[in-house]
Amino acid sequence: MRQRVRNLLTILALSFSLVVTSCASFEFTQAPTSTPTVLKPTPTTTLTPTSVPPTPTLTPSPTPTPTPPPIVSTEPSSVNQGGVAVIKLVTSSSLEVNGSLNNGHRLHFAQGNGYYFSIIGLEAWSSPGTYTATLNLRYADGTETSMTTTFEVATTDFRVEQIYVPPDQIQLLDPVVVNSEKEQLNDLARPTSPEKRWRQVFLVPTEGEISSPFGERRSYNGGPPDGYHEGVDIAAPQGAAVIAANSGIVVWAGPMKVRGNAVVIDHGLGVYSGYFHLDQVLVQPSQSVERGLAIATVGQTGLSTGPHLHWETKIGGTNVDPLVWTEREIP
Numbered sequence: 001m002r003q004r005v006r007n008l009l010t011i012l013a014l015s016f017s018l019v020v021t022s023c024a025s026f027e028f029t030q031a032p033t034s035t036p037t038v039l040k041p042t043p044t045t046t047l048t049p050t051s052v053p054p055t056p057t058l059t060p061s062p063t064p065t066p067t068p069p070p071i072v073s074t075e076p077s078s079v080n081q082g083g084v085a086v087i088k089l090v091t092s093s094s095l096e097v098n099g100s101l102n103n104g105h106r107l108h109f110a111q112g113n114g115y116y117f118s119i120i121g122l123e124a125w126s127s128p129g130t131y132t133a134t135l136n137l138r139y140a141d142g143t144e145t146s147m148t149t150t151f152e153v154a155t156t157d158f159r160v161e162q163i164y165v166p167p168d169q170i171q172l173l174d175p176v177v178v179n180s181e182k183e184q185l186n187d188l189a190r191p192t193s194p195e196k197r198w199r200q201v202f203l204v205p206t207e208g209e210i211s212s213p214f215g216e217r218r219s220y221n222g223g224p225p226d227g228y229h230e231g232v233d234i235a236a237p238q239g240a241a242v243i244a245a246n247s248g249i250v251v252w253a254g255p256m257k258v259r260g261n262a263v264v265i266d267h268g269l270g271v272y273s274g275y276f277h278l279d280q281v282l283v284q285p286s287q288s289v290e291r292g293l294a295i296a297t298v299g300q301t302g303l304s305t306g307p308h309l310h311w312e313t314k315i316g317g318t319n320v321d322p323l324v325w326t327e328r329e330i331p
């Protein structure tokens, strides 16, 4: 019996040691598998995408970015006689541009933000119909090309206005007097200063009704129609404020025979505005004026049948309807 118990105990001790050793061996074999040696292959697989370098070489391929071709247009596409058309050349390229209309009128271009533009003043008697502008472009590398754009000049029905001039003013209708003053104004408005000084739309320079629009044919004291109205008349009381329609430099501030006390402002790029028959003149020649500044008061000096402001605008020496500049921003 004692022998049996001893045997049993040895069996138990042996199986226990076996369990222990098996457990120990299990732990031992488990340990090396969880060691970083198993992780080693993984970094190599994540490293294999180092074969990506070929892709970056693909990204520089779209370097030949094509410059979009220039776009030319005329705004608006239909203009009244006495109106203003703007030819716009939209381009990101630096180039030289000039051109002409099919009637021979030369186009002068100035640079805007991302475009070149030319402002065309259409005389009140300009022929109606289709006008073609041809633009000659010269790129920095010497390449040349030409483009065209067209616009319509619509017939405008200008009225004939009968004007009765009192005997003491009749001498102001003398063609010699009228023409010499016209020459004087043309000389004042001939220079094309390179800087664009105006901004936004032009302001109507005094408050009041338009008593005589631009372009009207005029008959003096019952005579045949002679010439046309080169500006607009705004009926306003004597002494009412006259403001600068836009910013610029005063090139005339003083009396004229037919137009009376006058102010002429250079807005740059060949654009001028004139204010006539004034009572008081509040500015000096060479003075820089801001859009909206009070420059004079309404009067009836010169050839005038009552207090009003006669307001003119010129572009490239051509008289155009001043109200056009108040209706839209040019260019």
Ligand SMILES: [Zn+2]
Pocket: 212, 229, 231, 232, 233, 309, 310, 311
């Ligand atoms: Zn007038």
